[in-house]
Amino acid sequence: xxxxxxxxxxxxxxxxxxxxxxxxxxxxxxxxxxxxxxxxxxxxxxxxxxxxxxxxxxxxxxxxxxxxxxxxxxxxxxxxxxxxxxxxxxxxxxxxxxxxxxxxxxxxxxxxxxxxxxxxxxxxxxxxxxxxxxxxxxxxxxxxxxxxxxxxxxxx
Numbered sequence: 001x002x003x004x005x006x007x008x009x010x011x012x013x014x015x016x017x018x019x020x021x022x023x024x025x026x027x028x029x030x031x032x033x034x035x036x037x038x039x040x041x042x043x044x045x046x047x048x049x050x051x052x053x054x055x056x057x058x059x060x061x062x063x064x065x066x067x068x069x070x071x072x073x074x075x076x077x078x079x080x081x082x083x084x085x086x087x088x089x090x091x092x093x094x095x096x097x098x099x100x101x102x103x104x105x106x107x108x109x110x111x112x113x114x115x116x117x118x119x120x121x122x123x124x125x126x127x128x129x130x131x132x133x134x135x136x137x138x139x140x141x142x143x144x145x146x147x148x149x150x151x152x153x154x155x156x
Contacts, residue, residue, distance in 0.1 A: 019052050021120060024143045028118050029060050031141075039067035043111055045104055045121035045135060047072030050083025050097075052120060057095045068095045071116075077101040104131060111138035118143065 119139025
């Protein structure tokens with residue numbers, strides 16, 4: 001387990017813990033950190049106002065990642081405008097944030113060409129199977145409304 005006591009000031013606020021996915025997001029970031037990764041690419045499909053992705057990026061930075069690429073996608077242009085405004089307040093050269101109003105399936109197909117380390121989305125495998133399949137191809141660690149899919153450990 002990773003000691004995060006030194007990063008207490010940059011941990012997510014209590015408001016974020018309302019998102020049931022946060023424990024899985026934090027665990028995935030810790031998993032990659034324990035694997036001595038220093039760069040990270042995350043995608044949040046159906047990101048809404050981008051709060052979860054922004055907090056995940058901040059948390060990854062606090063955990064020692066030095067290059068963080070984060071992409072939020074949502075079909076709602078109003079939500080994306082809000083996410084972009086929130087992202088503008090984050091001034092850290094190690095964190096690159098992009099929020100796009102676009103079609104979910106098209107964006108996930110683009111991501112499948114070079115899967116993200118962590119892919120977040122609001123649904124679960126049973127809710128929209130065609131999107132679940134696209135999400136599974138677009139991320140190595142997929143965190144949705146259902147249990148996260150973590151990468152398999154290589155055989156020793």
